[in-house]
Amino acid sequence: MAEPSADTQRTLVHYEVKDGVAYLTLSDPPANTYTHEMMRQLDDAILSARFDTSVHVIVLTGLGEKFFCAGANIDMLKKADPYFKYYFCLHANETLNRLEQTPKLVIAALNGHTVGGGLEIAMAADLMLAKKDGGKVGLPEVNLGVLPGTGGTQRLSRMIGKTRAIELMVEGDLISFEKGQELGIINKILDGDDFMGQVHEYAKQFCPPNKASKAVGRIKRAVQSGWEVPFESGLAIEREVQQQLFQSDDAREGLAAYIEKRKPEFKGV
Numbered sequence: 200m201a202e203p204s205a206d207t208q209r210t211l212v213h214y215e216v217k218d219g220v221a222y223l224t225l226s227d228p229p230a231n232t233y234t235h236e237m238m239r240q241l242d243d244a245i246l247s248a249r250f251d252t253s254v255h256v257i258v259l260t261g262l263g264e265k266f267f268c269a270g271a272n273i274d275m276l277k278k279a280d281p282y283f284k285y286y287f288c289l290h291a292n293e294t295l296n297r298l299e300q301t302p303k304l305v306i307a308a309l310n311g312h313t314v315g316g317g318l319e320i321a322m323a324a325d326l327m328l329a330k331k332d333g334g335k336v337g338l339p340e341v342n343l344g345v346l347p348g349t350g351g352t353q354r355l356s357r358m359i360g361k362t363r364a365i366e367l368m369v370e371g372d373l374i375s376f377e378k379g380q381e382l383g384i385i386n387k388i389l390d391g392d393d394f395m396g397q398v399h400e401y402a403k404q405f406c407p408p409n410k411a412s413k414a415v416g417r418i419k420r421a422v423q424s425g426w427e428v429p430f431e432s433g434l435a436i437e438r439e440v441q442q443q444l445f446q447s448d449d450a451r452e453g454l455a456a457y458i459e460k461r462k463p464e465f466k467g468v
Contacts, residue, residue: 212240213262214247219255219406219467220399221248225320226262230269233316235287242294249301255412255467256402257301259324260308260395261317267307267334270315271349291316291349295323299423302416304405308398309333309385314373315340319347322354322384325419328398329376331390337373357426359383407467411449417441 211234213224223244225231233241248254261267271291276284298305307313307324312334319338321327329336338347338355346352347368356364359382367374367382379385389397405415417440425433444450449465456463 209236210240211237212244214244216248216251216254217399218403219253219412220402221251221254221257223248223257223259224262225260225268228263228266230266230312231261231263231317232269232272233291233320234272234275235290238287238291238294242297245294245298245301249297249303255303255406255415257298257303257305258308258398258402259298259305259320260310260398264311265334266311266317267309267313268317268320269312270317270319273343288348295320295350299323300420302420303412304402304415304419306398306402308395309336309376310394312336312373314338315347316349316351318384319349319351319354322358323350325423326387327385328387328389328401329379329385330394331376331388333376333394335373335375336379336384337371338368339371339373341369341371355384407449407465408463409465411447411453411463411465412467413447413449414444417444 211225211227213222213226215222223241225233225237225241227233227237248257279287304326305324307321307327309321309327309329310333311330313321313336315338318336338351340347340351347355352364352368355367358364363382374382376385376388380388391397404410406412421433421437421440424436428436448468452465453463
């Protein structure tokens with residue numbers, strides 16, 4: 200049941216913090232396909248970013264310019280027994296759920312093709328930014344005789360609606376980033392040579408002193424958690440996190456700055 204451990208000693212997810220932004224880079228060129236070990240390292244990186252008080256925004260991207268991630272490593276899956284495949288999907292789902300529920304804004308920076316499990320990883324982020332003419336997205340698992348089993352069927356249908364999601368998955372086609380934006384999968388497409396530089400500038404706007412990052416994170420939590428429960432329960436979650444924010448230094452600063460007609464200087468607390 201154990202996966203071959205060739206990746207055990209390799210760094211498959213690079214972790215770096217810059218200006219309050221944590222970068223989690225999937226690093227297994229050329230296609231950055233993920234294995235069990237990469238998912239374990241991604242899990243560790245997510246936890247590091249979550250509990251690092253200097254981190255206010257998380258950016259997930261891939262190494263190189265051709266691929267964000269091409270999904271699960273096919274050689275690994277081909278060699279693995281059915282029990283390993285089941286637990287591999289279970290663990291991957293737990294990792295992506297942790298990313299989705301982390302109370303900090305998560306941005307997926309699509310630097311290249313984002314297909315199969317790669318798109319499933321990206322959909323666990325809150326926002327997707329893509330490089331103009333930089334690649335394609337899609338969930339082509341049907342062509343392998345399987346389905347998108349790392350949350351793909353659930354997240355895509357919630358993102359673009361049932362019929363469009365079913366169409367995209369059963370046809371198994373890949374679409375351009377631009378078409379992905381039209382469908383509502385991708386939020387913004389950045390045009391320029393310095394893609395990651397633009398991503399960094401975009402991410403920094405959600406960090407102190409520009410934004411109250413605690414409020415940004417609680418907005419995310421209210422939406423993500425509220426989306427999964429009845430409306431009245433969602434309102435209760437909203438009231439809970441609002442009460443937490445009312446007690447924060449940033450809320451006091453924001454209200455004072457508004458009254459004093461000046462720009463607030465947020466600290467993320």
